[in-house]
Amino acid sequence: DKAGHKHFMAKEIAEQPAVVGEAIAHYLPAGDDTVRLPGEGIDFSGVSRLVLVACGTAYYACLTAKYWFEQIARLPVEVDVASEFRYREPPVPAGTVALFVSQSGETADTLAALRYCRGKAEKILSVVNVPESSIARESDLALPIHAGVEVGVASTKAFTCQLTVLLILALKAAADRGQINAETLADHIAAIRGLPQLMNVALDDGETVRRAAQWLADTRDVLFLGRGMMYPLALEGALKLKEISYIHAEAYASGELKHGPIALIDPTMPVVVLAPMDPLFDKTVSNMQEVMARKGKVLLISDEAGLETARDGVWVTVKMPDVAPLLSPILYALPAQLLAYHTAVAKGTDVDQPRNLAKSVTVE
Numbered sequence: 001d002k003a004g005h006k007h008f009m010a011k012e013i014a015e016q017p018a019v020v021g022e023a024i025a026h027y028l029p030a031g032d033d034t035v036r037l038p039g040e041g042i043d044f045s046g047v048s049r050l051v052l053v054a055c056g057t058a059y060y061a062c063l064t065a066k067y068w069f070e071q072i073a074r075l076p077v078e079v080d081v082a083s084e085f086r087y088r089e090p091p092v093p094a095g096t097v098a099l100f101v102s103q104s105g106e107t108a109d110t111l112a113a114l115r116y117c118r119g120k121a122e123k124i125l126s127v128v129n130v131p132e133s134s135i136a137r138e139s140d141l142a143l144p145i146h147a148g149v150e151v152g153v154a155s156t157k158a159f160t161c162q163l164t165v166l167l168i169l170a171l172k173a174a175a176d177r178g179q180i181n182a183e184t185l186a187d188h189i190a191a192i193r194g195l196p197q198l199m200n201v202a203l204d205d206g207e208t209v210r211r212a213a214q215w216l217a218d219t220r221d222v223l224f225l226g227r228g229m230m231y232p233l234a235l236e237g238a239l240k241l242k243e244i245s246y247i248h249a250e251a252y253a254s255g256e257l258k259h260g261p262i263a264l265i266d267p268t269m270p271v272v273v274l275a276p277m278d279p280l281f282d283k284t285v286s287n288m289q290e291v292m293a294r295k296g297k298v299l300l301i302s303d304e305a306g307l308e309t310a311r312d313g314v315w316v317t318v319k320m321p322d323v324a325p326l327l328s329p330i331l332y333a334l335p336a337q338l339l340a341y342h343t344a345v346a347k348g349t350d351v352d353q354p355r356n357l358a359k360s361v362t363v364e
């Protein structure tokens with residue numbers, strides 16, 4: 001049931017304020033400012049290293065989580081795609097917790113990577129959408145994301161729910177490790193509780209994105225740029241676009257632009273820049289200006305202050321509500337998804353069933 005939407009993907013994008021709210025309600029129950037985990041939970045105080053493993057979109061959720069765990073909890077994090085991790089036979093030193101992220105909970109490579117860690121890691125955690133899945137059953141602690149059934153092959157609501165649960169887990173790690181005081185923790189929790197409302201506002205501006213998508217639909221290549229936590233989101237935005245619109249898209253950390261990809265810039269290749277007004281904003285904007293100086297067409301996704309400062313010469317702007325810097329990857333996921341969706345609709349591709357792709361990849 002598409003609930004009045006043209007595609008499951010549109011329905012699932014629109015559901016995000018509700019399902020993210022659901023995830024928040026489970027992990028941050030109203031009435032107090034502590035993180036509640038299912039079962040016995042986990043205490044991060046004795047953990048010395050975290051390994052995050054997944055595939056595809058779930059891998060980009062892990063890449064984002066690395067910023068959170070390292071910045072807030074001061075916990076060293078290694079992230080890998082499951083198909084590389086499992087065959088590299090990496091050492092898993094004492095004190096390592098291994099965490100696997102999977103919407104389906106059945107991805108063959110992720111499950112194999114989990115089994116490799118069995119008996120080696122201190123504890124095996126998973127962040128899953130399907131609680132009765134193999135990955136959930138085989139972990140010491142499974143953390144459900146509460147996204148509900150995801151039908152569209154391109155993952156949307158599972159991604160933002162994965163991010164929400166991972167951010168809350170990073171806050172728990174920060175508290176366990178004495179890296180955050182009660183007041184700061186309460187501030188972060190209040191900000192997270194406000195996220196569904198901001199997501200509603202972000203979804204409102206679908207029309208600007210839809211118009212930009214009409215033009216993207218005629219291009220062959222698109223570049224996504226982001227810095228810090230916006231870098232993994234740039235990767236996710238590019239993946240979403242190629243999956244459903246079949247347009248070649250790639251993403252770079254903004255700082256890498258001048259190390260090669262800037263050679264691609266010409267008036268025919270749009271560059272999507274994800275840049276909230278955060279401490280890295282000026283750096284990203286200077287990369288964006290390098291693109292415009294070479295006649296690249298920029299689509300800038302930022303907040304009011306960011307657009308105020310940097311809109312000169314930009315081709316299209318998409319305005320996001322102001323959001324706490326830690327939460328920006330979750331909020332900015334919405335315009336990235338909408339851009340892919342509307343581009344695919346404009347091209348007339350099969351949005352919910354893109355060619356060559358399966359919802360659950362149970363063979364390697």
Ligand code: F6R
Binds near residue numbers: 239
């Ligand atoms: C992208 C997408 C895939 C999955 C990947 C992992 O839109 O859906 O990249 O994210 O196949 O799947 P799960 O999360 O089920 O392990």
